[in-house]
Amino acid sequence: MTDSSISEWLAIAQAGQDKPPKKDIERVIAWVNDLVTERHIEALACDLLILDPERMSIAAMVAIYRTSVVLKNEIPSWYDFEWKLRAELSRRKRDDVMLDVGPESLDDDRVAMFEALALKLQSSPPKIDPKVLTATPLSRGAKVNQAFAEAWLSNLLEKIRLSIPAAEGILLRNDLPSGKEADASDLIGTYDVIYKDRLAGGPTDFKQFEQQILQTHATILKARRDKLPGRYRTFRVWVGDYDFVDPNKVRLTLQAGFEILTTITSPFARAIYVGFLITEVHPFMDGNGRVSRLMMNAELARASLPRIVLPENLWAGYMEGVRDISLHGNPEELAAILEIALAWSASVPWGNRKNVLKAIGEAKSTMRNVEKCEAWIAQYLT
Incomplete structure (x- = not known):
């Protein structure tokens, strides 16, 4: 040549x-x-x-x-x-x-997976610590602090690395760091969905559900045109040797998954199910995890339950729990992790920013010490 x-x-x-x-x-x-x-x-x-x-x-x-x-x-x-x-x-x-795209169809294996998951969650709903049920509504300042923590941690989980001071500057003072404009936009979009309760109205049909996830995705990734904000992916994606739903099967599989969601009555069970539905179908080029957690929390918020803010020491268990459903159909590990996360979130003094950051730091400090992490978790077991 x-x-x-x-x-x-x-x-x-x-x-x-x-x-x-x-x-x-x-x-x-x-x-x-x-x-x-x-x-x-x-x-x-x-x-x-x-x-x-x-x-x-x-x-x-x-x-x-x-x-x-x-x-x-x-x-x-x-x-x-x-x-x-x-x-x-x-x-x-x-x-x-693009060769990956064909006529729309249904992923029958995934639908069977969702049906089995819904049956397990409906028959054995996850536990909720009684103290969670008595949590008082958040003040405006507390809501700001909680939305900040949830948005920052959810983006950090997806490798959007912004320090807490940088994130505070972005969200509280509109101070955008040079060279990280897209990361800042992701953070702002996530915060906006949370703080403004953009998912407050529960979808009554698939059309509304679809509009919610597409609009949420567009809001988070609006600065990343290459990620097709607000549009489904058009090619296959996989992690290692695990293949997600084919692009031509995304929409109909989501629709079938939504119909199954309507059979679940427990708000916490619905939250776990809808979060898994989105991560398993993986409808977008990027942002699937963030959209899934926002939709999960929307189910809790509609039932007047606290939102789940996922601290760093629970990330590994959270991801293992998702994988356990994908590979074995077992929701127990994910449910256990989210039960702990919900109890922790309900205990954080959201009205005081200094104490909020202290709680986040204390959780992170247990990550490399098994005994410390087990002791931390024990505080939030029902």
């Missing part, structure tokens, strides 16, 4: 034509395969760094997308580039050219 061939390939990729001849697509595919075959991996990796999908022709994007099976095994940076490529194809409303 010569330098001139690489230049030709780049020229086609950046041509900006939406309908170039079919032979151009074939040439791009052939050149990319040749680059890989002849071990010009470094050259291709460099090319990917300078290619901008927003300036690429549809033909070039399709061609490169169709070489992904080869490229993802050869070039570590391919995943980041493919993410941008898919997002740009979706933005141009050309989801049809």
Whole structure:
């Protein structure tokens, strides 16, 4: 493969034509395969760094997308580039050219999983500490502090790393840190959904439920156009070897999952179920965890129960609990973790910011000491 061939390939990729001849697509595919075959991996990796999908022709994007099976095994940076490529194809409303998308259908295995989960939660609802039921309504200041803690911790769990002083500056003084504008926007969006009770009205049908999750996603990720805020993903995603719902099955599977939700009566059980429903379907490119926790807390808030703020020392158990349902259908671990989180959240003195930060710090301090963590947890066991 010569330098001139690489230049030709780049020229086609950046041509900006939406309908170039079919032979151009074939040439791009052939050149990319040749680059890989002849071990010009470094050259291709460099090319990917300078290619901008927003300036690429549809033909070039399709061609490169169709070489992904080869490229993802050869070039570590391919995943980041493919993410941008898919997002740009979706933005141009050309989801049809992505091979992962087909006619809408239902994920029958997931629906069976949701039915079994709902049956277990309905027959053995999670426990609620009696002290939680007597928690007093929050003052305006307490609500600000709780919304801050919930938004900050939920984003931190998803690797949005903002210090507490930085987060306070963003939310309380509109002081946006340079270079972290998108992270700041995520935090503001999450806080906005919580503090303004944007999910206060419970959905009576799937259309309303769908509007809520799409609008919540759009609010959180509005600064990340490449993540398609307020839109379902159009490609397959997985963690390790665990595959989430196919993109063409997302909407109908969510709809079936919502119908199953209506069979659950316990507010806490509904909260656990709806949070898992969203994480398991994984309807978005990013932000699934944050949307799931907001929808979980919306179920609690509608029943006048305290919101769950998930401290850092419970994160590992929370994620293991979600996985245990996915792999084995067992909700007991997740329910136990959320019972503790709910009891802790109800005990935090939200009216005093200094004491709120102290409670968050005390929870974090137990993370690397099993005995300290067990003693901390014992305070909140029913």
